[in-house]
Amino acid sequence: xxxxxxxxxxxxxxxxxxxxxxxxxxxxxxxxxxxxxxxxxxxxxxxxxxxxxxxxxxxxxxxxxxxxxxxxxxxxxxxxxxxxxxxxxxxxxxxxxxxxxxxxxxxxxxxxxxxxxxxxxxxxxxxxxxxxxxxxxxxxxxxxxxxxxxxxxxxxxxxxxxxxxxxxxxxxxxxxxxxxxxxxxxxxxxxxxxxxxxxxxxxxxxxxxxxxxxxxxxxxxxxxxxxxxxxxxxxxxxxxxxxxxxxxxxxxxxxxxxxxxxxxxxxxxxxxxxxxxxxxxxxxxxxxxxxxxxxxxxxxxxxxxxxxxxxxxxxxxxxxxxxxxxxxxxxxxxxxxxxxxxxxxxxxxxxxxxxxxxxxxxxxxxxxxxxxxxxxxxxxxxxxxxxxxxxxxxxxxxxxxxxxxxxxxxxxxxxxxxxxxxxxxxxxxxxxxxxxxxxxxxxxxxxxxxxxxxxxxxxxxxxxxxxxxxxx
Amino acid sequence: xxxxxxxxxxxxxxxxxxxxxxxxxxxxxxxxxxxxxxxxxxxxxxxxxxxxxxxxxxxxxxxxxxxxxxxxxxxxxxxxxxxxxxxxxxxxxxxxxxxxxxxxxxxxxxxxxxxxxxxxxxxxxxxxxxxxxxxxxxxxxxxxxxxxxxxxxxxxxxxxxxxxxxxxxxxxxxxxxxxxxxxxxxxxxxxxxxxxxxxxxxxxxxxxxxxxxxxxxxxxxxxxxxxxxxxxxxxxxxxxxxxxxxxxxxxxxxxxxxxxxxxxxxxxxxxxxxxxxxxxxxxxxxxxxxxxxxxxxxxxxxxxxxxxxxxxxxxxxxxxxxxxxxxxxxxxxxxxxxxxxxxxxxxxxxxxxxxxxxxxxxxxxxxxxxxxxxxxxxxxxxxxxxxxxxxxxxxxxxxxxxxxxxxxxxxxxxxxxxxxxxxxxxxxxxxxxxxxxxxxxxxxxxxxxxxxxxxxxxxxxxxxxxxxxxxx
Numbered sequence: 001x002x003x004x005x006x007x008x009x010x011x012x013x014x015x016x017x018x019x020x021x022x023x024x025x026x027x028x029x030x031x032x033x034x035x036x037x038x039x040x041x042x043x044x045x046x047x048x049x050x051x052x053x054x055x056x057x058x059x060x061x062x063x064x065x066x067x068x069x070x071x072x073x074x075x076x077x078x079x080x081x082x083x084x085x086x087x088x089x090x091x092x093x094x095x096x097x098x099x100x101x102x103x104x105x106x107x108x109x110x111x112x113x114x115x116x117x118x119x120x121x122x123x124x125x126x127x128x129x130x131x132x133x134x135x136x137x138x139x140x141x142x143x144x145x146x147x148x149x150x151x152x153x154x155x156x157x158x159x160x161x162x163x164x165x166x167x168x169x170x171x172x173x174x175x176x177x178x179x180x181x182x183x184x185x186x187x188x189x190x191x192x193x194x195x196x197x198x199x200x201x202x203x204x205x206x207x208x209x210x211x212x213x214x215x216x217x218x219x220x221x222x223x224x225x226x227x228x229x230x231x232x233x234x235x236x237x238x239x240x241x242x243x244x245x246x247x248x249x250x251x252x253x254x255x256x257x258x259x260x261x262x263x264x265x266x267x268x269x270x271x272x273x274x275x276x277x278x279x280x281x282x283x284x285x286x287x288x289x290x291x292x293x294x295x296x297x298x299x300x301x302x303x304x305x306x307x308x309x310x311x312x313x314x315x316x317x318x319x320x321x322x323x324x325x326x327x328x329x330x331x332x333x334x335x336x337x338x339x340x341x342x343x344x345x346x347x348x349x350x351x352x353x354x355x356x357x358x359x360x361x362x363x364x365x366x367x368x369x370x371x372x373x374x375x376x377x378x379x380x381x382x383x384x385x386x387x388x389x390x391x392x393x394x395x396x397x398x399x400x401x402x403x404x405x406x407x408x409x410x411x412x413x414x415x416x417x418x419x420x421x422x423x424x425x426x427x428x429x430x431x432x433x434x435x436x437x438x439x440x441x442x443x444x445x446x447x448x449x450x451x452x453x454x455x456x457x458x459x460x461x462x463x464x465x466x467x468x469x470x471x472x
Numbered sequence: 473x474x475x476x477x478x479x480x481x482x483x484x485x486x487x488x489x490x491x492x493x494x495x496x497x498x499x500x501x502x503x504x505x506x507x508x509x510x511x512x513x514x515x516x517x518x519x520x521x522x523x524x525x526x527x528x529x530x531x532x533x534x535x536x537x538x539x540x541x542x543x544x545x546x547x548x549x550x551x552x553x554x555x556x557x558x559x560x561x562x563x564x565x566x567x568x569x570x571x572x573x574x575x576x577x578x579x580x581x582x583x584x585x586x587x588x589x590x591x592x593x594x595x596x597x598x599x600x601x602x603x604x605x606x607x608x609x610x611x612x613x614x615x616x617x618x619x620x621x622x623x624x625x626x627x628x629x630x631x632x633x634x635x636x637x638x639x640x641x642x643x644x645x646x647x648x649x650x651x652x653x654x655x656x657x658x659x660x661x662x663x664x665x666x667x668x669x670x671x672x673x674x675x676x677x678x679x680x681x682x683x684x685x686x687x688x689x690x691x692x693x694x695x696x697x698x699x700x701x702x703x704x705x706x707x708x709x710x711x712x713x714x715x716x717x718x719x720x721x722x723x724x725x726x727x728x729x730x731x732x733x734x735x736x737x738x739x740x741x742x743x744x745x746x747x748x749x750x751x752x753x754x755x756x757x758x759x760x761x762x763x764x765x766x767x768x769x770x771x772x773x774x775x776x777x778x779x780x781x782x783x784x785x786x787x788x789x790x791x792x793x794x795x796x797x798x799x800x801x802x803x804x805x806x807x808x809x810x811x812x813x814x815x816x817x818x819x820x821x822x823x824x825x826x827x828x829x830x831x832x833x834x835x836x837x838x839x840x841x842x843x844x845x846x847x848x849x850x851x852x853x854x855x856x857x858x859x860x861x862x863x864x865x866x867x868x869x870x871x872x873x874x875x876x877x878x879x880x881x882x883x884x885x886x887x888x889x890x891x892x893x894x895x896x897x898x899x900x901x902x903x904x905x906x907x908x909x910x911x912x913x914x915x916x917x918x919x920x921x922x923x924x925x926x927x928x929x930x931x932x933x934x935x936x937x938x939x940x941x942x943x944x
Contacts, residue, residue: 345513
């Protein structure tokens, strides 16, 4: 029995399409009602979470879509997963919901155990964690850690603050509030608050009208596909991009405390970097005395075939911080260097310091992922799916451009010639019962659950062919 | 039967003190273990949430403290409240935990109802809500709304972005990423991310080593107490502070999109502003074409005798946005003006757009607060407590300086002559079974639950007297 069958004996055998418009009439009505009190314009449809199961998301009209988007890459174990329902019903969870602690001041008798559960999934080399509430929050908390570390290194980690620092910071002025930067990449997505937003660089709509920090952007490689036919060119692209990073570190007018990067730029188009590129970045951060923060918000928790995507890269030393959210359901950053613990209490702090309810769920997710070896299973089904898509690509080259994600399990994407064609394709996929999402201007990305199996891949590929064949 | 007796038949009759050191030996051990994986330096003690009940928080050593701090003002209905346990066990909650939706793209069939429940507690004049995850997040989301509104007003709300805006924003440069400011106040606390941190101005430790936006700070009134003996001086103080705000609006080198203020500055020392001061601010924001954002993160949900503290102020028109978190357990902002809905979808957006699990709990909390008329009950017990503290003040004037919060229910604070005395007092209160918290440098603040009753007030006042009498 497959893991999916074990979890979801009642998962539909195939999509069910009941309406001819998407969203269907009941969803349209629901979206209109919701819009009176909450901005519902981005809604794809109204979801019936009670009826959704495993890899299938069901809408208010009874359409059951095979879901390869999974709440923007956030549902790892399928809808209504029984192991998670059990965790949700536990006394520990109920207390975490009802008696939400201020975790910094009043940790519970179970807090160490909850954190230790999260550490069972820690990337190699990381043995501590700090918790937040979303991917943007996780990244900004990591920025704070990086800035404290950078200044601590300059001043001496145990050197007290000067009177001038204590006074100037209250006016948001130097030296207490220094000019420091995070170096990120063009096409990056790291969240949409103000500091994380200043590192995000994928679409204007995320940022327009907001003040931003004047932080620099390097270039993320743009490879030619298929990779095995463009080895030399792509190698040069790595070298070009690494050189730019080196130059920015040397010449930027604001000192750079940390480099921030996604192992695969997801929102920005599923752009990949080679192992060599990432190895080069790790070495450049060491050379220039900056931290390396790897943003695994979308790539983490198994979807690329390893629990953490950067574990593919064979870095010379582990990254300094790894941020997480989405499929983890809880958010925060892992780290290992004791210098990244702030010099005194209360420098990295907030009322809640994370949400134990979401941390308990994260622990349950990690346990299931590890116990069932889901990253390896994702790798297997991903290879199967990738070959099928390669075959389709040979047949419909115009609609399967730059197929990417080979050897990254189900973390697969491809492009269309225009945004209009991509948008039409996404719409048409709904009509054959597939819920999927785009990225960047002309691409689609697959972000299925970790219990997406070969039978689902077959349904998905047949649906793609059905749609594309209608375009011929 | 009182509401507390109804909820908590097993609440202890009085504090139980079992150890002679605080934290006790079991807490000390737990803090040490936790510190291996998580920064536990700020921990007061290790809490046994299973044994905590109503107004009593129990630690790992079996000490049962009367809790007038309540998870930094975040537990409204007492520990292990049966009404909230019921909500936590509901199918709706379990689904929200297990199938956490990306609420913007995939709202559920129950989302409108969940939001409508939140709106039942909306401040007068507010009929829409946007949801986030913490107080800092709520404030920053409100800043984003304010900046979009401000630029929309200049450009025309339906005017498309120019090519120059779309290009410059990707470099974090003007005009796409404009220089705009939020005006906040000295001694304010609005959170500790980068933009919220730039508006926070209560303690250097919150901000040291972090880059900040160069946003201006006005002056929050510093009144002389007792208020009824210093009417004229305090009126002049209001006028002085309003004049400063007016001048900053007129002369600040960066345009100000919104004024952000706490109805009572809490972390910054429980500083109060008069109704006239807040009325003046509302009028100044209207005069200068800026929004007024009221940060009710700590003051909201009944603790000042009204559901929202600013409802005491009789403003000429409702504030433009009201942010919430803490006792609400969910976070976000209320608003009413349709111009504050961004011009297009996806401008105010994130993966999760809030947490329905926490929103369901917020709905249950609101329902209990309204049904049991808890703000009025808090007002009554607060008046009782305030009189008792006034009597103590007459006896121990040196240790009860500037007693404040009259007519603000249990939202009461006072000051000591030095920080050292304050710290010693807080420590000594533990030894007589009271868990309480400080604010600013020399003050203590009372933040009990909404089910804190006269019998608890008696215990608290007796404990204060026991400690203070030992100082004589």
